[in-house]
Amino acid sequence: MSTLALWRDARLATLAGTRPWGLVERGALLVERDHIVWAGAEAVMPDEVLRAVGPQHHLDGALVTPGLVDCHTHLVYAGQRAHEFEQRLHGVSYEEIARAGGGIRSTVDATRAASDATLFKLARERMQALMAEGVTTIEIKSGYGLSLEHEARCLRIARRLGRELPATVRTTCLAAHALPAEYAGRADDYIDAVCAWLPVLQSEGLVDAVDAFCDTIGFTPAQTRRLFECARRLDLPVKLHAEQLSDQGGAQLAAAFGALSCDHLEHLSDDGVSAMAAAGSVAVLLPGAYYFLRETQLPPIDALRAAGVPMAIATDHNPGSSPALSMLLMVQMACTLFRLTPEEAVRGATVNGARALGLADRGTLAAGQRADFVVWDLEHPNELAYWLGRNACRHVVVGGEENLP
Secondary structure, eight states: OOEEEEEEEEEEEOOOOOSGGGEEEEEEEEEEEEEEEEEEEGGGSSSSHHHHHHOOOTTTTTTEEEEEEEEEHHHHOOOOOOOHHHHHTTOOHHHHHHHTOOTHHHHHHHHSOOOHHHHHHHHHHHHHHHHHTEEEEEEEOOOSSHHHHHHHHHHHHHHHHHHHHHEEEEEEEEEEEOOGGTTTTTTTHHHHHHHHHHHHHHHTTOOOOEEEEEEETOOOOOHHHHHHHHHHHTTTEEEEESSSSOOSSSHHHHHHOOOEEEEEEETTOOHHHHHHHHHHHHHEEEEHHHHTTTOOOOOOOOHHHTTTTOOEEOOOBBBBTTTOOOOOHHHHHHHHTTOOOHHHHHTTHHHHHHHHTOOOOSOOOTTSOOOOEEEEESSGGGGEEEEEEOOOOOEEETTEEOOOO
């Protein structure tokens, strides 16, 4: 039996080429095993290719896009922080809550107390919610363990999610997320400890990248630099939570290490924009956190756009500042809050999200790309940024295999 499968009679938003959206009317995708071998207008598909096709899927004019990529999440944790949300509505700031022992530290306590089975079950449910809206690749950060034992535990659970669910999981070590209680007043010692953990975690195959929270309630640029120097020695790429609450020059620091991405960026300076453009780092915009924390300082979208910095969109799913489980909502928010165009936002949730993870084999519908794509009951891709609360996902195909949402 032929291993070639044909998905035909579709409106393709390939996000490739020079046309807006890379739009192809009455398009088709030819898939062999887990890769696309041909994408384009069905009318120009060679006859010899058609004769070699095995299974055929008729889509009746449905919209097809690349699979969505959620390039920044914190899925593995226990507990929730609805009470902190309520506190903020009464005027207590995120920073005040964190300094009083809440925030990340409270989630660390709950995560350490939870069993592996509980952590896996909770993270699996969250990941399935994202997949139901067309997410086919997801990054999962650690950062709620803050000890070698518990960071490794969270990363193992993330790896297990990637094995047991039909989506690609990339893991990022975010041990430098906050200072655990046992290291109170000893941030430099904690960074030394994290640097000692990284080779151990890498030897177990648990780490695809290294991240840190460089800000007033996180770690200093000097401490972040030491961590990134360690990552460089291990040949691990870096990312950074940068300029969320203040401008610490984190983007320039990360760019100096060739960072895959800098994320948040509400307080990004012109120098930071220039450094990211020169390094090719992706700007990961997180409208869920901006919205949930009721921020007022917008990321410098016009400056990023003018400098040619690729902009990605992600949920930043976490219990404290973005309990969001909808990439479609993030696409919509990126347009309404940050004034991205619908095409910029969808590219941010596909090709640029993949780039933020160092993945060049997905994000567009083109020959040689992974066969990760979504069939939508929509007429035009701009509707992905239009509807509120509507999941128009009909089919999700991951590595050439169909998975119903």
